[in-house]
């Protein structure tokens with residue numbers, strides 16, 4: 055077998071601004087030896103045995119895409135949850151319209167059942183109001199929904215749960231059960247209704263089990279496949295150790311290092327979890343845990359939170375606040391204590407990531423960073439504000455002055471900004487969501503991320519780049535705050551080298567340079583040549599991870 | 607489509623808060639699917655939920671339990687979800703084992719944090735003897751109860767709902783608070799009425815009538831300053847049942863107890879039937895039983911109001927024929943001969 059493989063391509067985009075383009079990449083032992091042309095590589099090729107691989111001859115090689123903020127371990131169930139309630143209710147995809155009749159409810163149930171072809175995927179529907187929507191559902195009625203999938207319907211107030219026959223089978227309710235609230239037809243047959251706590255526990259226990267068997271290792275592998283098909287080679291789990299640190303480590307360390315797992319993964323530990331387990335010793339514990347890291351699975355940084363979520367409209371805003379005069383939630387640690395909790399990590403040189411969605415929370419986060427800088431000044435600390443959805447130009451300038459970075463969920467520009475113009479944040483802030491132009495003008499390093507699967511946007515870095523370049527809203531034509539658009543090159547940086555930077559991994563990842571890990575995204579078209587509006591439509595052949603091709 | 611007007615009117619009556627509670631409950635169950643081990647639990651912890659509207663005295667009760675837990679190690683989970691709940695500050699400085707629930711990950715709500723906090727308790731080298739959860743003052747406690755019970759290592763001991771006698775009738779009349787207050791009452795196994803000492807005779811019977819109309823058949827405890835002993839809220843421990851007996855029986859909020867023991871195995875059905883006929887002034891019953899024909903197994907029995915729990919006692923290796931029963935109840939109506947006749 056040859057020492058080196060030389061991949062020839064239509065074009066190699068290195069994301070090394072000094073040597074931006076090439077024709078081939080030479081790889082040895084999973085790492086890059088050289089980029090250039092066959093001719094330019096001759097000094098290597100004459101010294102090492104090699105083979106030339108033309109699999110990508112007509113394609114584009116880019117550094118593997120990096121999504122630096124994901125949540126693969128979270129159940130994706132609630133993204134696929136369906137709503138049948140009688141009043142309008144905000145959901146991840148926008149406002150769920152209230153349903154007025156039983157007929158509409160049944161049609162929605164059928165639609166929910168048809169939404170996933172997997173016969174094992176639970177159908178979880180909530181919101182039924184028996185008083186206004188035709189009474190309680192029951193098993194025989196639910197069985198008229200044509201599906202092999204188990205169905206759980208939860209009433210609008212958390213009192214009733216209704217199961218179809220498939221779900222009842224999963225719940226394994228003994229026929230002779232005398233648990234209060236397990237309801238029956240007059241002939242004694244279970245009618246699928248569960249009322250109040252003890253009975254609800256049985257029904258929801260079966261639902262939890264149905265979700266759990268699809269979570270864990272299987273769930274993470276499914277999500278990794280979604281990422282691979284989107285051209286991603288590295289993600290970072292942004293809330294690690296929320297439940298049990300060692301159990302979660304066991305799960306990841308069994309899955310991620312395996313040869314057939316298609317991604318590298320960073321694990322960013324939640325400070326709340328470290329604090330609960332180790333008190334003031336959290337930073338020391340994390341430093342020790344970092345010794346377990348490998349190139350495929352590595353501990354990186356610590357995560358704090360300062361406010362609520364963008365789609366759930368619980369982020370914190372400065373004046374004039376929300377349209378309805380309300381405001382969102384602060385998170386966990388009081389804002390004026392945030393820097394104290396961050397200090398041990400700051401001192402230990404552990405990179406800090408702090409969730410801040412709204413401008414008031416961004417201020418609080420910047421205040422914490424300013425206090426840290428006063429207590430112990432530092433360069434190259436890469437303190438990163440996560441999400442950075444609603445911000446102001448002065449905040450970008452201050453972030454630069456304090457030496458911080460941003461990891462931005464900019465998918466919302468497309469998917470939600472118009473919606474929140476009327477609902478929640480008002481027109482000004484909704485239009486200017488994800489101010490990437492301001493960050494670029496101030497010279498702040500920033501990355502783009504999806505937050506998948508906690509919010510309902512695709513995990514698809516080319517879509518993030520597309521949204522960054524075009525800022526086209528959901529109506530397909532309105533450009534939201536055109537002054538916050540960025541160019542294609544900057545957008546591609548934000549899903550490769552600059553994303554590696556905010557993960558502290560730019561020595562090894564993010565660009566195609568000698569010595570770096572041979573992670574590529576293989577595209578069918580050149581993102582610099584296509585119409586910027588077609589960026590997200592570029593076909594992705596697949597990825598190469600550590601020199602090993604992984605077709606999508 | 608033409609919309610039937612009456613239907614829209616009906617739909618408008620839906621309380622959007624209830625929807626939020628349901629969503630939050632579902633988030634909690636999803637989180638439980640992620641963090642709760644799928645193996646059978648090796649222990650079962652009793653859970654007591656303290657419910658009641660804002661200002662009803664939940665924090666005072668929690669503080670009392672912490673300062674006088676009756677020989678138990680209790681862990682208290684405090685819900686600081688509502689911005690209006692400034693009570694958490696008060697609790698934070700108690701010496702006991704208090705865990706302030708937080709919004710956890712902002713994306714997945716307080717209930718995600720509850721799931722994690724409970725799992726941490728279960729995973730402890732020395733788990734607590736009892737878990738107390740303070741529910742939000744503005745919520746139906748069922749949602750959070752359902753989330754706590756998503757962990758198979760938890761057993762619901764009881765829901766105790768506190769009522770402020772002074773403000774209760776008004777809360778019940780007010781459209782904005784009625785449904786929450788009623789849901790807290792109907793969820794309760796024990797309704798504890800605070801400030802009854804300040805109420806006159808007529809007010810007292812009005813309040814009792816209102817509670818009976820909203821949530822019939824609940825076990826009622828009248829008290830002031832949430833002065834209810836741990837034995838009533840959490841049930842009896844073997845050793846501590848005398849600590850509250852000195853409470854003057856003629857005083858509102860006084861409680862009595864009695865203990866029975868048997869050296870011979872009991873007839874299972876006869877005993878259970880008798881316990882189901884206990885008069886309403888008995889708030890709690892706790893027993894350790896040996897039944898005829900099952901000498902190798904001992905059972906633990908708990909009864910609160912109408913909620914009943916019977917299970918084989920974990921880790922009871924040495925066969926032991928003895929049985930014991932502790933009854934706790936309301937001193938005002940305590941009738942020792944009646945109890946003696948019922949449970950012999």
Ligand SMILES: [Zn+2]
Pocket residue numbers: 123124125292505508713
């Ligand atoms: Zn996140």
